[in-house]
Amino acid sequence: MRIRQLIPDQTVNDEQSEPHEFQFNITETNETDEQITIDAEKISLNDDDSQPHQQNLTADQLQQLFTRASSELVAESMDDQEFFKREETIEAPKTSKRIQTPFPPPSEDRKQDLDLDIEQLKQLAKQEAGPLIIERYSPSETQINYPLATVTITFNQPMIAVSSLDDQINIEDLGISLTPTIEGRWRWSGTKTVQFEPKHRLPFSTKYILKVDKQHCVSAIGGKLEDELLFEFSTTTPNVLQFLPDETVSTLKPICFLLFDQKIDGNTVLQHLRVMNSDKNEITNNEVELVDEVTAKKEFKSYIDGIEGNDEKYVAFTFKNDLLKATQYMIQLPAGCPSSEGPLVTASEWSANFQTYESLKIIDLYPNKKNEYQPSCSPGYSWSVTFNNSLDHSTINKSLFKIEPEVSGLGIEHVEYNDRQITIHNNSKPNTIYTL
Known part of the structure; x- marks a missing residue:
């Protein structure tokens, strides 16, 4: 081989x-x-x-x-090992012991006789009952600045039997009362807690008294109240949430709109309002008038329809005569403004301002050689002219503008959302100075 x-x-x-x-x-x-x-x-x-x-x-x-x-x-084929399998987990030790006992337990193991009648149980409960105490109540603050939906009282002892939770109750039998009386119901949310639920909410601009009479308040196991409860609290008076206009107006007969946080009477609030200009000359109440509901909802639809019930919480008014131009006016709501929900009136004054328009003038040009930040722009880039007041769209046309030297592709744009500005489209040439 x-x-x-x-x-x-x-x-x-x-x-x-x-x-x-x-x-x-x-x-x-x-x-x-x-x-x-x-x-x-x-x-x-x-x-x-x-x-x-x-x-x-x-x-x-x-x-x-x-x-x-x-x-x-x-040698490689002989290199075998058994499959590695871990030992089973040892169970955690238990500290308790399971003891088997008969049920029911033999009579000799019982500590007391279970065959007690109701009267014996009542006597036993009375022996263990201590003084009745009001553990908490709600609201607990004296001035409520939010919609209040419930009034709650909690005792330290059961006041009724568990089987009576769903029954109609006369809360006055326990000496519990809330004044003034409003539409709603008292109900137990447990054997120790009772709450008042108004049909809607507690009316604003109202002073309430929550009272628990110790002479009549007795728990189900016989506990008696040592000290009575007499708590007074008040809900908020009218507050202005929104006022319009809040800037310069484009008309001399603007519509003013005030939205409150509660129901008000428009005529009553209007008689309470004061309007004066920056020279402290006041406009009398005879010179203002409410606008009709259709006009108000057309002008301020988003505010009136925003929350259910707002149609009873606003006042909208305008002026019978033209206001002065370029003048600041103040709307003032003195202390004492009433509400339609309760007898309480405002304790502080509220005011807001708006401005009537000035004579029409140009406030900005782009580009502008006199402006060091925007002296020029790229060829063909649009120009703009900005005024201090809103413009009447029907009066805007090309004949208003004269440009030297002439520029081709001239176009004028005026849009509603930016009605104080006019945009001038053009085909301007490079390295050219134009005069508008």
């Missing part, structure tokens, strides 16, 4: 050499040939440029090579 091995200049027995790849090419011959030619090429995996060399292996060397390779395979 003739063997050719293509290897680098290293011996076969070099075990510390770097990894190699063996390639064998066995060529069969006829039976009379005593040698088999094997091309064994050993190429270094780390050196792509190494040149192969040929070496003839004898049969013993070949057998030794195969034996070494097969012994390593056998």
Whole structure:
């Protein structure tokens, strides 16, 4: 057998050499040939440029090579281990003990006789009952500045039997009262808590008295009240939530709008209002008048329809005569303004201002050579003229503007949401000074 091995200049027995790849090419011959030619090429995996060399292996060397390779395979196949399985988790120790007892317990184990009648239970309860105490009540502040939906009292002892929670009750039998009387109902939310629920909410601008009479207030187990409760609180008087106009107006007969946080009477509030200009000249009540409901809802629809019930909480009025131009006016609501919900009136004054328009004038130009920040603009970029007042759209046209030198593509734009500004579209040329 003739063997050719293509290897680098290293011996076969070099075990510390770097990894190699063996390639064998066995060529069969006829039976009379005593040698088999094997091309064994050993190429270094780390050196792509190494040149192969040929070496003839004898049969013993070949057998030794195969034996070494097969012994390593056998060693790997014998490297078996059992599947690792962790030990089961030990249950956490329990500190309690489970004791089996009969039910019901034998009579000798009972501490007391369970066959008690109702009268005995009542007597037992009366012996344990202490003084009746009002643990808390709500509201607890004297001035309420928010819509109040309930009035609540909680005792330290049951006041009624559990079976009576859904029954109609006469709260006066327990000496509990809320004055003035308003539409609503008292109900128990537990054996110790009673609350008053008005049909809507407690009316504003009203002073209330919450009272619990100690002579009549007795708990279900016989506890008596040592000190009576007498608590006074008041709901808020009218407050202005919104006023319009709050800036410069574009007409000399503006419509003024006041939205309150509670129901008011428009005529009554109008008679209470005062209007004066910056020179302290007052406009009499005969010179103002309420606007009709249709006009008010058209002008201030978002405010009136914003919350249910706002249609009874506003006053809208205008002026019979033209106001002065370029003048500041003050709307004043002195202390003592009444409400439609209760007898209390405001204790402080409220006021707001608005301004009538000045004579029409230009307040800004873009671009403007006299403006150091905006002296010029790019060719073809739009120009703008801004005025101090809103403009009448029907009067705006190209004939109002004269531009030198002439510019092509001239277009004038005036929009409703920005009615104080006119935009001039154009095809202006570069490096040119235009005069408007």
